[in-house]
Amino acid sequence: MSPKRWVWGLAAASLLATAQVAWGVDPTQLSDPRLQARYESLTHELRCMQCQNESLADSPVDLAADLRHEVRDMLLAGKSDDEVRAWMAARYGDFILFRPRYSLRNAWLWGAPAALLLVGALVAWRVVRQRSALLAADPEPLEGDGQP
Amino acid sequence: MLPELGHFALILALLLAALQAFFGVAGAARGNERWMAAVTTAVAGQAVMVATAVACLMASFVGNDFSVAYVAENSNSALPLFYRVAALWGAHEGSLLLWIFLLAMWTVAVAFGARRLPPRLSARVLGVLGLVSFGFLLFTLATSNPFLRLDPAAADGRDLNPILQDPGLAVHPPILYTGYVGFSVAFAFACAAMLEGRLDQNWARWTRPWTVTAWSFLTCGIALGSFWAYYELGWGGFWFWDPVENASFMPWLVGTALIHSLAVTDKRGLFKSWTLLLAILAFSLSLLGTFLVRSGVLVSVHSFAADPQRGIFILAFLIIMIGGALGLYAWRAPQLRSNAGFELGARESFLLFNNILLVIAAGTVFAGTLAPLIADALKLGALSVGPPYFNPTFLMSVLPLLALLSLGIHANWKRGRLQDKQRTLLYTLIAAAVLACGLAFGLYGRGRLLTAVGATLGVWIILASLVDPVDRWRRGLSLSRGVVGMTVAHVGLGLAVIALTTVQSFTVERDVALSPGASVAAAGYEFRFQGVRAVEGPNYSAIAATVVVTHHGAAVAVLQPQKRQYWVQRQVTSETAIRMYRGDNILLALGEDLGAGRWSVRVQIRPLVSLVWLAAFIMACGGALAASDRRYRAAKAAVPVAQGAVTEPGA
Amino acid sequence: MSRFLLPLGVFLLLAVVLGIGIWHAPEKGVVTSPLLGKPAPQFSLPDLNQPTHQVRSVDLKGRWYLFNVWGTWCVECRAEHDMLLRVQRAGLVPLIGLDWKDDASQARAWLTQLGNPYQAVAVDTSGRVAIDWGVYGAPETFLVNPRGIVVYKHVGALTDAVWSKEILPRVSAAPPGKS
Numbered sequence: 001m002s003p004k005r006w007v008w009g010l011a012a013a014s015l016l017a018t019a020q021v022a023w024g025v026d027p028t029q030l031s032d033p034r035l036q037a038r039y040e041s042l043t044h045e046l047r048c049m050q051c052q053n054e055s056l057a058d059s060p061v062d063l064a065a066d067l068r069h070e071v072r073d074m075l076l077a078g079k080s081d082d083e084v085r086a087w088m089a090a091r092y093g094d095f096i097l098f099r100p101r102y103s104l105r106n107a108w109l110w111g112a113p114a115a116l117l118l119v120g121a122l123v124a125w126r127v128v129r130q131r132s133a134l135l136a137a138d139p140e141p142l143e144g145d146g147q148p
Numbered sequence: 149m150l151p152e153l154g155h156f157a158l159i160l161a162l163l164l165a166a167l168q169a170f171f172g173v174a175g176a177a178r179g180n181e182r183w184m185a186a187v188t189t190a191v192a193g194q195a196v197m198v199a200t201a202v203a204c205l206m207a208s209f210v211g212n213d214f215s216v217a218y219v220a221e222n223s224n225s226a227l228p229l230f231y232r233v234a235a236l237w238g239a240h241e242g243s244l245l246l247w248i249f250l251l252a253m254w255t256v257a258v259a260f261g262a263r264r265l266p267p268r269l270s271a272r273v274l275g276v277l278g279l280v281s282f283g284f285l286l287f288t289l290a291t292s293n294p295f296l297r298l299d300p301a302a303a304d305g306r307d308l309n310p311i312l313q314d315p316g317l318a319v320h321p322p323i324l325y326t327g328y329v330g331f332s333v334a335f336a337f338a339c340a341a342m343l344e345g346r347l348d349q350n351w352a353r354w355t356r357p358w359t360v361t362a363w364s365f366l367t368c369g370i371a372l373g374s375f376w377a378y379y380e381l382g383w384g385g386f387w388f389w390d391p392v393e394n395a396s397f398m399p400w401l402v403g404t405a406l407i408h409s410l411a412v413t414d415k416r417g418l419f420k421s422w423t424l425l426l427a428i429l430a431f432s433l434s435l436l437g438t439f440l441v442r443s444g445v446l447v448s449v450h451s452f453a454a455d456p457q458r459g460i461f462i463l464a465f466l467i468i469m470i471g472g473a474l475g476l477y478a479w480r481a482p483q484l485r486s487n488a489g490f491e492l493g494a495r496e497s498f499l500l501f502n503n504i505l506l507v508i509a510a511g512t513v514f515a516g517t518l519a520p521l522i523a524d525a526l527k528l529g530a531l532s533v534g535p536p537y538f539n540p541t542f543l544m545s546v547l548p549l550l551a552l553l554s555l556g557i558h559a560n561w562k563r564g565r566l567q568d569k570q571r572t573l574l575y576t577l578i579a580a581a582v583l584a585c586g587l588a589f590g591l592y593g594r595g596r597l598l599t600a601v602g603a604t605l606g607v608w609i610i611l612a613s614l615v616d617p618v619d620r621w622r623r624g625l626s627l628s629r630g631v632v633g634m635t636v637a638h639v640g641l642g643l644a645v646i647a648l649t650t651v652q653s654f655t656v657e658r659d660v661a662l663s664p665g666a667s668v669a670a671a672g673y674e675f676r677f678q679g680v681r682a683v684e685g686p687n688y689s690a691i692a693a694t695v696v697v698t699h700h701g702a703a704v705a706v707l708q709p710q711k712r713q714y715w716v717q718r719q720v721t722s723e724t725a726i727r728m729y730r731g732d733n734i735l736l737a738l739g740e741d742l743g744a745g746r747w748s749v750r751v752q753i754r755p756l757v758s759l760v761w762l763a764a765f766i767m768a769c770g771g772a773l774a775a776s777d778r779r780y781r782a783a784k785a786a787v788p789v790a791q792g793a794v795t796e797p798g799a
Numbered sequence: 800m801s802r803f804l805l806p807l808g809v810f811l812l813l814a815v816v817l818g819i820g821i822w823h824a825p826e827k828g829v830v831t832s833p834l835l836g837k838p839a840p841q842f843s844l845p846d847l848n849q850p851t852h853q854v855r856s857v858d859l860k861g862r863w864y865l866f867n868v869w870g871t872w873c874v875e876c877r878a879e880h881d882m883l884l885r886v887q888r889a890g891l892v893p894l895i896g897l898d899w900k901d902d903a904s905q906a907r908a909w910l911t912q913l914g915n916p917y918q919a920v921a922v923d924t925s926g927r928v929a930i931d932w933g934v935y936g937a938p939e940t941f942l943v944n945p946r947g948i949v950v951y952k953h954v955g956a957l958t959d960a961v962w963s964k965e966i967l968p969r970v971s972a973a974p975p976g977k978s
Contacts, residue, residue: 120508482803
C-alpha cells in the first residue's frame, strides 16, 4: 500500500475514528540552536490540517511534512515568527493557528480571563465588606480548630 | 431474542423513571405519603430493568452476536474476551447505556441513604434523579438505541478501535462516568432544596458525602484518562486541552468549589446561594460535556461520531433541566439569606476566594473550549484554540489559588486569627522555597521563574497542610476522618503541583534519525539503536525496533517500540516503549522508515510524570476518607439548627 | 433580585450559541477558505502531457475555469472522475487539473484509461502550489472567475448538486466573455 493511500485512508478514517492512531517524528535539525528552538515552537503551534487536533510537529501525514518544510525554509530565509504564522493563515485561515491571533476580533477571548478576575475581585470585595459589617454586630467568637 | 429483551427492558425502565419522577416530585408537593413511598419501588424497578438491558447487551458482545448493529460496529470474533466485554462502552450508544446504568446505581445508593432523610426531601431528590434518568433513557431510545438489528447479520464485526484495546478501557470510562453521574446527586439535592424552599445546615451535611464521593471518582477518572492517554498514545503528552478533556475538567473545577462551599454552608449556614448555583453548574457542565462530544459541534481527538440530530435532543434536554433549575434558583435563592458575619482573614473569606478562583478557572477553560463555536455563531471568523491559550490563562487563576491555600488552611472560622499563625506560615514558606529551589536547581542545574514559583507553592501546600494535624497527633489529640481526609487531599494537590512543575520544566525531548548502531544522548541517558525486525501479534503485524538504554554507562533497559498494523481496521498505530527509571519516565517511539535502514525516532525523558497521577489518586483517597466521616453517618436528622436561618422574607 | 436571574440569562444565551452551532454542524468538517474573494495564487508548472510546456495561471485569465486538485492515490478522486467527465462534456467551464504529489506516468495512464476531462493538467510534485491554494485533502475544486478571483471552493468529490447549485449559477450570472 503506497504511503499516499495510507495517508488518505488515515484522513478518511480520522473522520470516523474515536481517537488519533499514529503520530509522527520530525528529525529536522537546524544548525542554529535559536532557529531550531523557534522551529520547534512554531511547528507545535500550527495545526495539522488533515488530523484532528494534532500539531505539525506530531503529525505523520505528508501535508504536515510539507508544511514543516515551508516553516524551515522561511526561518532560514530570515522571516519572523509572525510572518510565518501570517503566511500559513493566508492559505489555511486562522484555523491553522493553535494560538488565536492577538487581534481586536479576538479581544473577547484573550481578555476573558482578566475580565473574569476583575469581576471576581469585585464580588469578593463586596461580600467580605458586607460580612465584616455583619460580624461587628455579632459579639460571640467562634474558635475553629480546623474542622472542615 | 436477547437484544429484544434488552430493548424492552429499556422501555420499561423509561416508564419506571417517569413514575419515579412523578411520584417523587408531585408526591412531595402534595404531601401524599403513598406516592412518596412508591418512589423507592420505582427506583428499584428501574435499576433492575437497566441492569437487565446491560446484561443483554453484554451477552450479545460475549456471544459474538453480529446481528446487533452496535456489536458488529465495535467487536470482532478475534477480539479477546476481556475487550469484548469492555467494548460495550467503547462507542456512543453503549457509553450512554453505561451512563444510565451508573445513574441507576447512584439512585439506588441514595435511596438506601435516604432512609435517614426527611421523607419529603428524599422523595424530591429521588424524583429529580428520576427526571434525569428519564431524559437519558428517552434520548437513548429515540436516537441511540444499542439494540438495533442488522439484517442480514454481519459475518463478523468491524473490530474495536485498536486505540481502545487496552486495559485502560475497562476502567477509565466507568470510573469517570461514576464521577460525572455522581454530580447529578448534588444537583438533585439542590433542586429538592429549592422545591422545598428550605436550605439549612442539615441539608448541607446530607449532601456533602455524596458530592465528595462523586468528586473523588471524577478525580480518579480524569487521572486515569490522562494516564491512559500517556501510555496508550505514547507521545509523551498527558493533557492536551482537548475539548473532551476540558469537558471533564470543567465539572471537576466547579465540583471542587462545590465541596468547599458545602463545607461553609454546613459549618456556618453561609454561601447558600453559591452552593446551590455551584451544584447546578457542576451538573450542567457534565451535561454540556455530553453534548459537546456527541453533537458534532466541536472538532476533537476523541469525539464520538458526530450527529447533529443527537445534538438537538441533548440541547433540548439541557434547556429543560438546567433552565428549569436556574429558574428555580432565580425564584428561591433571594429568600435564602443569613446574617452570619466573618472578617477578611477568616476561613470563610479564603473559601470565598477559592470558590471565585475555581469558577474563573472553569470559565477560562470554558471560553477557550467554546471559542470556535462562539466565533462561528457571532460571525467572528474561524477560530482555533489550543495549549498556547489554555496554559497561560489557566495559570492566571490557579497560581493565586495555590498561594492562598496555605494561608486559608490556617485561618479560623469567623475571625481568622492569622496573626497567631504568622510565624508558622513564614517558616513553612521559607522552608518550602529553600527545599524546592534547592532540589530543582541542585538536581537539574536550570529552571525558569515558573519552576521556582510552582515548586515552592507545591511544597508550601504540603508543609502548611501537615503542620496542624501532625501537631495534634503528637499531642495525642483525636483527628476526625474529615480532617485527615482534607489533609491527605491537600497534600495530594501539593504533590501534583510539584510533579507538574517538574515535568513542564525539565522534560527533555529529541527527535532524531538513527542508523543501526548509531546512538543519541539526552539528559544523561544514551540510546543505542540496534535496528528493526518484523513481528506478529494476535490481531496485528508489526515492526519492532531494539534500543539499548544506558544511564551514565549503567545498563537501564532494552526497549522495543513498535509500529503495528491491525488486520481488520487496517489502522497503523505506534506502540511507544515506556520505562520508569529512578523517578524518570523514558519514552521511545518509532517514527518513519527513512530508507537504508535509517529510522526516525523520538526520545523523551519526563521526570516525575508518574507522580502526577499518583498525586491525583491521593487526592481522591483524601476525598473518600473525608466522605466517610462519622458525622455523615449519624442515625437520624440532627435537631434543626438555630443559626443561619431558614426562609427569611425580604432580606 | 435581578442578579439571581443572571445565571438563567447567561445560560439561555449559551443555548442560542449552541443551537447555532448545531445548525452549522454539517459544515464543520470543512474549513472555510481564506482565498474566497481573493486573487487565485499564481503558478507555473509543467504540463502532464507536454512536459516541455508550462501551465500558467496568467494564461488562464479572461475566462471562468475550475481548478481541480487530484491524484491517482486518492480514492475519492476516482469516485468523482465520472462527474468531471460530465462537466467537460457540458462544455461550459474548462477544467484545469493539479496533479498533487503524484507519479506522472501513473497519472498519464490513469487519464488514458479513464478519460481526460481536463483542458490541461499541471504537475505539482513538491506540493508547493497546492499549499498556496490552501489544499488540505484531495479532491478539492476551486471556481475562478475571468478576473482571476476565487469565488467558490468545494472540498470532496464534485457532485451534481454542487455543480447545479453552486457552480452553474455563479457562472451563468455574468454574461460569457465579460471580464
